[in-house]
Amino acid sequence: MYLIGNIALILGIVISLYALIANIIGLKRKDERWLESARGGVLSLAFVASISAFLLFYILGTSQFQFQYVASYTNNELPIIYKLAAFWAGNAGSLLLWTFLLSIYTAIIVLNKKKQNKMIPYVSSILLTNILFFYIVMVLNANPFEMTDTIPLDGKGLNPMLQNPGMVLHPVTLYMGYVGLAVPFAYAIAALIMKRMDAEWIKLTRRWTLTAWLFLTLGNMIGGWWAYLELGWGGYWAWDPVENASFLPWLTVSAFLHSMMIQERKNMLKTWNLSLIILSYILTLFGTFLVRSGILTSVHSFGDSNLGSYFLIFMAFMMLFAIYVVATRYQLIKSDSKPIESYFSKESSFLLNNFILITATFAVFFGTMYPLISETITGTKVNVGAPYFNKVMAPIMLVLLLLMAICPLISWQKAVFDRFIRNTLIPLFAAIVFAIILVLMGIKGIYAIIGLTVTVFMFNVHLAEIWRGTRARQKATKEGFIKALFRLTRKNQRRYGGYIVHIGIAIIAVGVISSNAYSEEVMKTVGQGESFQVGHYELTFKELTEIEKNGNGIVTANMDVNYKGKRNGTIHPEKIFYGTWPEPSSEVAIKTNLTEDLYVVLSSWESKEKATFVIKINPFVSWIWAGGILMVIGTAIALIGGKTSAAFRIGSRQRGVRA
Template identity: 75%
Template sequence: MYVIGNIALYLGIVIAAYSLLANIIGMIKKDNRWLESARGGVLSLLFVSSIAAALLLYLLGTSQFQFKYVATYTNETLPLIYKLSAFWAGNAGSLMLWAFLLCVYAAMVVFSKEKRNPMMPYVSSIMLVNILFFFTVMVLNANPFEMTGSIPPDGKGLNPMLQNPGMVVHPVTLYLGYVGLSVPFAFGIAALILKRMDAEWIKLTRRWTLTAWMFLTIGNIVGGWWAYLELGWGGYWAWDPVENASFLPWLTVSAFLHSVMIQERKNMLKTWNVSLIILSYILSLFGTFLVRSGILTSVHAFGDSNLGTYFLVFMSFMMLVSIYIVMTRYQLIKKESNQVESYFSKESSFLVNNLIFVAAAFAVFWGTMYPLISETLTGAKINVGAPYFNKVMAPIMLSLIVLMAVCPLIAWQKPAVDKFLKSMMWPLAVGAATGIILTVLGVKGIFAIIGLSSASFMLATHIQEFMRGTSARMKATKENPWKAAYRLTAKNQRRYGGYIVHIGIAVLAIGVISSQAYSKEVMKTVNKGESFTIGKYELTFNSLAERMKDGNGIVTADVDASYKGKSIGKIMPEKIFYETWPEPSSEVAIKTNLAEDLYVVVSSWESRDKVTFLVKVNPFVSWIWAGGIIMLAGTVFALFGGKPTLSRIPAIAGQKFKGR
């Protein structure tokens, strides 16, 4: 198995290098036989990477401790699902996953219905450069098939924080998002090289980009849910450097998805679109660099990694090459782009949207990297924590919510102001009513009230758009409301899928604002039989029990909970002491409903009869997860909308190939 695994890695290097060379020769000689050979090489890479990935999964699942990676991240008592999830628990395995997904994406692209498109050899070559890099790094520095000096009787096991269902979903979806960005990046660079400044590459990559964005969204939402359940501090987003690294490309891809609509429809913002997709791709590499470099402290980072140099060099190389290509084509891009006709138009609102997203990305990037910059320049490492990010990002995100509320109401080119004001009256009234009701109810915090009112304004705008469209169709076709609504959305899935995503964002924003502004917390030490309150909840500590399960010691607190004097059942927070891990893990107990979460953690204990609890009441946290589900539903709906029209010219730059 050692031989098979290493042969697969070395074959990955050889085949990727050959396929890249075959593409170059085919493009220079305009010979289709070389290009067909390169295409076959991509298929061979998929086969080789599949063998390597399947072998690593087998080694992990069967506890082959003679392999260093298996012994480091699994042990005999680890459940099978987490043995297999250890595939991406460490550097070597996560690089293998990245290489495998790259090969999957590359094969899907080069064998798609557009395989004869003249951009395809360039796209294939760019993706092959990425594949070659990852296989090379594995061979030189992070071989998942490296053997141990002697076979240990058992492995070290998986970090307890990783033994959670989030481990099965979160890393894989983020990697699918990261790797997926290589496809639109490759098409964008190919279009620049061929001087094809029309919207063809945009149309070719719309679904690829939307799919990558969807996976990044799932990864970030599931990551927040995982942190909320597992880390025991009561939050879901700590502005950790690695969290920020996954958020950065999400911001720039979000800007790109909005911006490309303007190029498709109005032939504008071409420079923006090329720049945004390059930036998004570079930020995906930057996130991987942060995780593996060890330059910043993070609970998510691989602490024993020395791969940062490889990724820094590769990231710098790809960035410099991209900038060079853009600069050499800049005059052509500018020449073929139309200009915005009116400052008050949908086109202008999309440009403002880009500026806000980029400002948000810069603010997150600056806050993430400032400690390193400070230490480099002054020798003093200044920590930038959540207060900075919350203070800076709150107004940026608020302005984005307001823009998302207004944008659907603005017409293209030169809209009539009176029609815009008329269409905005009802949503604006909903937003204002929200603020008034919250104030009358005695809700404190002016900034939170403004945020909640803005989210309501945004929600009302998009609901109104559905209602107006349905009403117009009912008048035109005499259909019933349900049939009219169905056919309206089915005929314009891109538009209404986007609206569903925006509704999800509004729901999520309500959850974030409420949980951040109105969360209650108490740390209380109580004796057996003693009660304490937090908000309208009363908790009574009954007992502390110990038991063993799968070789792990589990300490469970038995707590009765009541709300407004009415029992809501028992809460059983736990501490788990893993046999193979020095630190215990907290198992949070949560009572949840649409309005709030009761969040209970065993912090410590002096004896069986005296325990310290951390208890929080977090309003509307369930709305965050609900918003994420709505966003996912909208994205899937939009993915099937729109049928791009693409050229099918079987040549590069209009020239025929020799051979087949």
């Protein structure tokens, strides 16, 4: 196994270097034989990477502790699903996962030769450069097939916080998002090298970009859900440096997905779009650098890593390379650009959307890096916590939500103000009524009320747009409402998929604003049989039980729950003591309904008859997960959709809304 694994890594370097050189020679000589050989090299590389990945899965699943990586992240008692998930628990495995995914992506590109065969050698060369870097790092510094000096009887095991279903999904989805952004970056650079200044590279990579954004969204949502269940502090986002590292490219790609539509439709913003996709790609490398450098404290980072310098050098190299290519083609890009015709148009609103998202990116980046900047300049490390991010990001996101409400009501090229006002009145009136109702109900917090009102306005606008489109189709076709809605969405999947994504964001915003502004927290020490009240809940501590399972000691508190005077079942918060880990892990007990979560943590105990609990009432947290599901559904619909049909564009103009 050791020999096969290391041969596969060495072959990875040799094949990726050969394919890269073959591409360069083939392009320089315009020799199809070399280009075809490079294509074969890419396919061979995907095969070799697959062998390495399968081999690592195998040695993890069969507990072969003679391998350092297996001994470091698994043990005999670990369930098989977490033994396999240990693939990406450490540096060496996560780098192999990255390499494997990128090799598969590159193979998919070279296999699809239609319409883009002239760009493929350039694109695959850029991706091969990335693959070659990762193979070199693995061989020199993070070999997943490194052997131990002596074979231990058992391994160290997986960090208890990682023994959660989130471990199976969260890292993989984030990596698929990170790796996926290398593809549009490669196409953008290839288009510049070939001096193709049209929107062809955007059309070829639209689905790649949207898929990468989808996986980044999934990764961030699953990460929040995982933190909420596992960490025991009652939250889902702590503005941790590594959390921010995955959020930064999500923001920039969100901006790109909007501005790319302007280039597709109007042939504008070419330099801006190139800059955005380059920045998004660089931010994925920056995020990887943060995780592996150890320069910032994070619960997510690989604390024993010394790979930061490798990623810093590679990030600088790729950034300088991209800047050089853009600079040498800048006059060509500039001469082929067009100005925006009207400030009151969808183009302008998308550009403003981009400005807000980039402002948010800078705010998060600055807050993340400020401790390092402060330490470098003054010698004193100043921690930047959640209060800074909440204070800075809240108004930025509020403006973004307001813009998301207005943008669907504005037409391309030049909007008609009277039509805009007509379409705004009903959603705005409904939002104002909602705000008045909140005040009359005695809801406090002016900023939270403003945020919720803007969110409801945005939600109403999108529902109204879907309603108007469906009613217009009903009148034209005499179809039933559900059938008309389905066919309307199918006719313009990109547009209505986007609307569903925006509705999902509105639902998430309700959860985030409510849970931050209106949560309650209580710490109670109670005796056996004693009851206490938190919000609408009455909790009764029945008993503590101790059991041993899979070599771990588990202490469970059994509690009865009444909600608004009615029996609501039982909850069982736990502490798990792992034989291979010094600190116990909290298993939170959560009861969820439509409007709030009861969140209970067993904090400590003096005896079986007396225990201390932390109880939180978190309003509308479940809406965050529901909104995330809607975002995924909307993105999937937009991924399937293509160009707007001529029939739909005619129908849209007939009802006074431009497609």
